[in-house]
Amino acid sequence: MHPAIPQLLELQRLDQVIASSRAELDSLPKKLKEADAKLSGARAAVAAAKDAHTQALTHRKKLELDVEEWRSRAKKYREQSSSVKTNEAYKALQHEIANAEGEVSKAEDLVLEQMMAVEEVERRVKHVEADLREAEQAIAAEKKQMQTQYGGKKKNLEAALVEREQVAKRVPEELLDLYVRIDRKHPGSALAEARGEQCRACGVRVLPHVLQMLKTETDEEVYRCETCGRILYSLEPIPHALPKETANGAASS
Ligand SMILES: [Zn+2]
Numbered sequence: 626m627h628p629a630i631p632q633l634l635e636l637q638r639l640d641q642v643i644a645s646s647r648a649e650l651d652s653l654p655k656k657l658k659e660a661d662a663k664l665s666g667a668r669a670a671v672a673a674a675k676d677a678h679t680q681a682l683t684h685r686k687k688l689e690l691d692v693e694e695w696r697s698r699a700k701k702y703r704e705q706s707s708s709v710k711t712n713e714a715y716k717a718l719q720h721e722i723a724n725a726e727g728e729v730s731k732a733e734d735l736v737l738e739q740m741m742a743v744e745e746v747e748r749r750v751k752h753v754e755a756d757l758r759e760a761e762q763a764i765a766a767e768k769k770q771m772q773t774q775y776g777g778k779k780k781n782l783e784a785a786l787v788e789r790e791q792v793a794k795r796v797p798e799e800l801l802d803l804y805v806r807i808d809r810k811h812p813g814s815a816l817a818e819a820r821g822e823q824c825r826a827c828g829v830r831v832l833p834h835v836l837q838m839l840k841t842e843t844d845e846e847v848y849r850c851e852t853c854g855r856i857l858y859s860l861e862p863i864p865h866a867l868p869k870e871t872a873n874g875a876a877s878s
Contacts, residue, residue, distance in 0.1 A: 634858065674746065677746050819859050
C-alpha cells in the first residue's frame with residue numbers, strides 16, 4: 626500500500642467535512658426564508674382583523690347618520706305642525722313624527738349593537754397583534770440561533786480548508802491529481818477500503834494478490850478497484866500514521 630494513503634484518507638475526511646459544511650451553509654438563506662414564511666399566517670390574521678375593524682367603524686358611522694336623519698325628519702315635522710291649517714293635516718304630521726321618533730329609537734339601538742361589535746373586533750385586533758408579536762419574537766430567536774450556528778459552521782469550514790491544504794502538501798503530486806480526479810467522480814469517496822475480499826464502496830471482489838499487497842507495509846504501489854476505480858486501502862495492519870477515529874470515519878463512508 627502506498628505510504629501516502631493515510632494522508633489521502635485524512636484528505637478524504639476533510640473533503641467530506643468541507644462538502645457537508647458548504648451544503649449546510651448554502652442552505653441557510655432558504656432556512657431563513659422558511660422561518661419568515663411562518664409569520665405570514667399571523668400577519669394575514671392581523672390584516673384581516675384590521676380590515677374587519679375598518680368595516681365595522683364604517684358601518685357604525687352609517688348607522689349614526691341614520692339616527693341623525695330620522696331626528697332631523699322628526700324635527701322638521703314638529704316645525705311643520707305649528708303651521709298646519711286642518712285637523713287632518715295635523716294628525717297626519719303627528720303620525721309622521723311618531724314614526725320618525727320610532728325610527729330614531731330603532732336606529733339608536735342598532736348603533737349600540739354596532740358599538741359592541743366594534744369593541745369585539747378591537748379585542749380581536751389586539752389579540753392577533755399579540756400573537757404576531759409572539760411569533761416574531763420566536764422567529765427572531767430561531768434566526769439568531771441559525772446565525773450563530775452559521776458562524777460556527779463557517780469557522781469549521783475555514784479550519785478544514787486550512788488543514789486540507791497542509792495535508793495535501795504531504796501527498797505526492799501525481800497521487801493528489803489521481804485523488805482529485807476520482808473524487809470528482811465519487812465525491813467524498815475517492816478511497817475505498819478493501820475488506821472481506823471486497824471493495825467496500827462498490828462491493829465487487831478484490832483479487833487476493835492485491836489484498837495481499839495492500840497489507841504489505843513495504844509495498845509502495847497504488848491499487849485501484851478494477852470496477853469503480855477508487856483507490857484501495859486496507860486497515861489491516863492499520864497504517865501507523867493514521868489516527869484511529871479517522872480510519873473509522875473513512876471506512877464507514
Ligand atoms: Zn470498487
